[in-house]
Amino acid sequence: MHDSVATAVELENSFSPFSNANFCRYEPVLKRIDHAKVLIVNDLLRYASDLSPLAFTDWKGSIESKLRFERKVSSLACNNIAENVIRLVKNPKTLTVHLSEVEAAAERFQPDAIVMSGTFADFDYYNAKHLGDFHKFIRETKIPVLAICGAHQLVAVSFGAELKTLDDLELAEKRNDRLVEYQYRFVKIVDPTDPIFAGHDDGSSRRWQEYTNKDDIIRVWQNHGVQVDGVPAGFKLLASSYLCRNQMMVKRNEGQLIYSVQFHLEKSFEDWSKNPTRWEHVNESRDGRVLFENFLKLALAHNAA
Template identity: 25%
Template sequence: MRTLKILVINNYGQFCHLIHRAVRDLDMDTGIIPNTTPVEDILDREPDGLILSGGPTMERAGKCSEYLESIDIPILGICLGHQVIARTFGGEVRQGSSGGYADVEIEIVDEDDILKGLGPRTHVWASHADEVSVLPEDFIRLARSSVCEIEAMKHSERPIYGVQWHPEVAHTEKGEQLLTNFFKVCEEY
């Protein structure tokens, strides 16, 4: 796989720098940019893909909805990024029944592009303080768990993906595989 440019959008989550490091360690050209960066400035950098990081609250998600609506490249949302995707496209987010970070067993419902090689079950590190509760129209559910029905999803036509869990942390099984799968989507797009 050639070296791609993957920009990490900083939503002020505690793992943003770990996402950046994981992407860099997989030999991609990467950088962290504030979620207040104008769309034109992102496009000027000619990225092959965007990763919307986790973060504390929807109110701190900056221009992420604008990026989703106007930038036509593959986008992966992690935790808050996943929730922003859902809200932007008409889904719903609610407070989860189990907050705090914990090991969660995920059931892969549809391996699709980014979950290829992860199924049928895998263990991940996730917080469910907030979670996607209603799948947006035009989205396909990719994974579920006993605590959340929408652990991962993708847009039915555009290369937009969301995962509730953190593939960048050591506690997540096959996190590198998920990122590598996303890079393959970026390369082929």
């Protein structure tokens, strides 16, 4: 048994120039933020009223099954976001609403920050009015926003960018069997000076993995077959990967603070909560959590400025 384990470790180490330890030194997850009101936006499809005419044509005979799947995914996605807020904030308040309700909900709830979930279907299957209303809202809001995966793409489109598959095809050219970026992957930080990465190389603070300290790399969960083509005007590229250049960007002008990420930083506490004991803190869970915490701090500071 020990020989087989040693062989597996040797094989794993041969694929990376950095340490491949599958654990981290124990780091308690402390609630460093006193309070935060976070509006969580479900960006997936729920009902037939959320669909475009194209969806009714292309999905004829399978609309209800597709909507059931979208509702199931939305529950998991929004719960993961809420778990991050609850575990990082001493006095958290959250409200979850659908994409079509975001403007009215933001006015009513007055959140400190908005965090938007991922998506599954292409946007040409969405009700055009819902998209149009969001495009207007995101271009005008002064509430700090964190947009995740499909929401990253939705924000980019709202500011004039285009979307492509990972092999540079138009989305309508290849609806199924797309090349995907999946599971935990390395992402290169392009601008390590951005405050969202605070502590990534501070040994007296957050002790990230060896690959991060040596080469400004984070390890995060990926699950997407669509990418933002370029960087929209007004945004700055923050991180990139082999398959997808725009992994992370920020808009910090005109009174706005919008961070959008292609990867799923919100999965951090989903993985953390699955550990058999609190001492088993797998390395994948840490990077996304630190970014999420930094975003909340930056959102509060932005509002106070």
